Amino acid sequence: KAGVTQTPRYLIKTRGQQVTLSCSPISGHRSVSWYQQTPGQGLQFLFEYFSETQRNKGNFPGRFSGRQFSNSRSEMNVSTLELGDSALYLCASSLGYRGATDTQYFGPGTRLTVL
């Protein structure tokens, strides 16, 4: 079974631009979570989507948004990029049921550099 895929793998943008990242979950998984990972802050939760609805949200500004499609694929968008948005953006998929054994599986990440 194919794993979580993320595109693009690397991205360079300049301040003020916007960016869209894509995530395809493992087949059969209905939940997609997005995380930001930086050396200083570590892994931080952005938001989770399940059945095309945002089910949970972390503490990030409104410049960060996401959506999920009917096939469970998800995109996240960052508008008005800032230098501090440079990070590894990770997508994790899971089956989506509310159970303690619903394991999240991560994709390879998108490395975003903002100049």
Add this chain to the structure above:
Amino acid sequence: DAKTTQPTSMDCAEGRAANLPCNHSTISGNEYVYWYRQIHSQGPQYIIHGLKNNETNEMASLIITEDRKSSTLILPHATLRDTAVYYCTPSAGNTPLVFGKGTRLSVIA
């Protein structure tokens, strides 16, 4: 707030068992102990999880103390490809994961 305490770094000789400890004294009754590893800026890789019984899969074994306040991940025969940062985290499944600083394991030939 840190939910776990792990050694900053550990070394292990290739072919030997690597034992990685984790303290999670504030774990809730409905939380499992999950272990992930991350190899140099790749996405974290799921390893194993458990509630209170010891668990084993093709990658590793997990030993959880009876009071559930700590656990040990065991890689039975470490290889150079096991060099990574290892994270343990309590999780109630499909809830936001919180990683601490993790343990940087270096497997030495």
